[in-house]
Amino acid sequence: MRTEILKLRTTRTPVMLLAAAQLVILAGVSGLFVSGDADLADPFTARRAVAHAGLVSIFSLILGILAVAGEYRHKTITDTYLSTPRRGRVVAAKLGVYAVVGVLFGVISSVTAVAATAIWLTVKDGSLDLASTGVWSTLAGCVAWNACFAAVGVGIGALIRNVIAAVAVALAWLALIEGIVGQLVGDLGRWLPFRSGQALEGVPFPGVDLLPQWGAAFVLATYAAIFALVAVSTTVRRDVS
Amino acid sequence: MTDISVRGLTKRFGPVTAVDDLTFDVPAGRITGFLGPNGAGKTTTLRMALGLITPSAGTALIGGRRYAELPHPRRSVGALLEATGFHPGRSGRDHLRILASTADVDSGRVEAVLELVELTSAADRRVGGYSLGMRQRLGLAAALLGDPRVLVLDEPANGLDPAGMAWLRRLLRDLAAEGRTVLVSSHVLSEVAQTVDQVVIINNGVLRYAGTLDGLGSDSLEAAFLELTSR
Ligand SMILES: Nc1ncnc2c1ncn2[C@@H]1O[C@H](COP(=O)(O)OP(=O)(O)OP(=O)(O)O)[C@@H](O)[C@H]1O
């Protein structure tokens, strides 16, 4: 655990991903208000704006992927397994640390999203009421989404082990495949990972059928657990050469 | 008990038999050279001994245990492998600090081994900017970090300058003189002839010779090696 934290602190990638995520949030929140789609009378507008903190869970996912596949890429995995030959422990430590990192990522992103939303609402002569509009529940969903996706990322990284392939598969799934699968399976589409993440924010999206917030939390946690199990079981046996 | 014992060790990668029923011993207090042409199966054998590759058959034990069963693997066995990597964005010192943390080794050892491999002045530079020889030295520093009783080194002389070679030779002799077990693979036969006490020679994954240099009975190690590995 300690080592995983040290590994994170001694490279620049996590900070760069975090910075990129904040830029995306600023742009996304601004976009919502600039485009004029924002109906200030709608109580969901503020929640929809801060929900951008959840969308950047894609960056948490990539961070998780890099945690394992990055070690194969730079061949530091050999050293890691020499130090901890019980590989299940290595993966378990990574899952734990990255879930927490996902939480931190989500919290920082939430702060950015809330700040950006508050500024825009003030500009538009409104104000952000943290207490009454369910903003907190949306933010909690965003944080949970980041945490689950970071853990899922560790699983994907352990399975695919090639950084570029793993990131490509993950992004292709989110951008393309989940949409297609969603159409094929109809109602069951609510249970897919990205859709569950959206549901976790507790904000209705027009034309998208979502699970209730708690259901989504459970589904995403289950995805994380499945990926964790697959990650541990595939990692233990494979040759490292 | 810090000997390495290899018994019937076999590894098949699909149709390729990389290591074929290999049996030999590596005693403590001596330097054992591990020789063989390219693709003979040296790296595969060493990786199996270190628990990184699962054997198809047979065992490789260190002090009577499999690597994964050692209570403090890094403090028992120091390893340098050819494909070991470093995160290019990390400094040499950070790399060793991370290892020290995983290996349960006192962080004071980091400075000690940096000094030993003469890398102190470059320790804060990013590893991405290191030369081949500097990386090799960093790898050796990592192997020595836990002050292990057993050393497994895959082509440690690779990329070292003449002074580095001489330094490595002295280092290995000192380590063996302290009663440690040293297993080292190499292609530099003239260097091996000067350094090691005994050799294990393999070809196509099969054992061709295990014993002292004198026992080879040839004029030179090179002549004996070529003879044994020409089939
Ligand atoms: N992961 C792998 N998959 C398939 N074949 C492999 C794998 N690793 C090694 N081999 C094969 O096993 C054989 C032995 O390889 P190994 O790397 O152990 O040789 P070596 O003695 O270390 O050679 P060199 O002196 O070139 O380092 C080779 O034929 C190689 O192609």
Ligand SMILES: [Mg+2]
């Ligand atoms: Mg080799």
